[in-house]
Amino acid sequence: MEDLIRPIYQERASHRNTLGILLIEKKLNNSAITDTFDVVLLVIVKxxxxxxxxxxYTAKGQKAALYIVSEEKLNEWLLFGSNRKVIDWVLNGKVLFDRNEYVRQLRNRMLEFPEEARRLKMGVEFAKLIRRYTDGKVFLETNQLLDAYNHVIHALHHLARLAVIEKGFYPEVTVWNQVKQIDAQIYKLYEELVGSDEPLEKRLELLFLASEFLIHSRLPSGSAHLLNVLKRREEAWSIGEMVDHPELEAYSVDLVIMLEYLVDKHVLTTEEMPTKGQNVYHRYYKIASH
Structure with missing residues (x-):
């Protein structure tokens, strides 16, 4: 296999556009980390x-996968956690090529996890958590139990990732192993949901009650990034202004549900602005004064 991958990474290393190349080998106890391939080559390009x-590729009965990923896409994956294997690859892969110490500096940033990056990542996870919790509660109230179960599982996963980020770590593929060490309460909720002998409806009712408390306890950390952006001006914000703001685009479709949650919790207030239509108003948002 080494004879196969050496010319591949040597060729990629010769490209001026290449920032770094990492080698990830299949682990005996976790072949999923490489999607069952024997080796993965991750090439990061500008x-x-x-x-x-x-x-x-195949050679002598072994499989290899090559991924060439732009720096922009890699940063997107690291922010949204939408490709969690990559976090493991970047942190633990063997560095075969590192232009101007790009990979080393990237690893240092991930391990140090600067406060502003952490705030944004917590905000995004919190918004996704609110989305899953809110939609799941509606499914429970309309007796669509399997859909409610699916949403509460995802809500717990976002809650777990939020707990890990709060402690200054990147959530990894094995996030529940991390949470077991960091927040036993969330881990216990997950165990009760998937392992309890109680009827599904009863489990869901208890989980949604417990989740509501845990979500509320994460309100300060989960909303810190959004509020930090909104407080930069005294005027209220329209939804259009927030959607178009470069620091808030990461929230995507979950921004609206997060705003409504913060209004419900009296963190934000709404203001009405007149439109050309009679008795029709624009809805604007502002940080509540306490």
Whole structure:
């Protein structure tokens, strides 16, 4: 396999666009980390026509996968956690090529996890948590128990990731192993949901009650980034202004449900602005004064 991958990474290392190359080998106790491939080559490039490009190879009965990923796409994955394997790859992969110590500096940033990056990541996770919790509660109230179960599982997962980020760590693929050490209460809720002998409806009712308390306890950390952006001016914000703000685009479709949650919890207030229509008003948002 080494004879196969050496010319591949040597060729990629010769490209001026290449920032770093990492080798990830299959683990005996966790082949999922490489999608069952024997080795993965992760090539990080400055720019690319396609944000992700992949090729598969075989040699002497072994499989290898090559991923060429743009720096922009990699940063997106690290922010949103939408490709959690990559966090493990970047932190634990063997560095084969590192232009101007790009990979080393990236690892240092991930391990140090600067406060502003942590706040944004917590905000995004909190918004996703509110979305799953709110939608799941509606499914429970309309007796759609399997859909409610699916949403509460996802809500607990976002809650777990939020707890890990609060402690200054990146959530990894094995997030529940991390949470077991960090927040036993959340881990116990997860165990009760998937392992209890109680009827499903009863389990869901208890989980939603417990989740409501845990979500509320995360309100300060989960809303800190959004509020920090909103407080930069005295005027109220329209939804359009927030959606277009570069620091808030990471919230995507979950921004609206998060705003409504913060209004419900009296963290934000709403203001009405007149429109051309009679008795029709624009709805604006502002941090509540206490």
């Amino acid at each position: 720019d690319a026509d396609s944000p992700v490009f992949s090729k598969h």
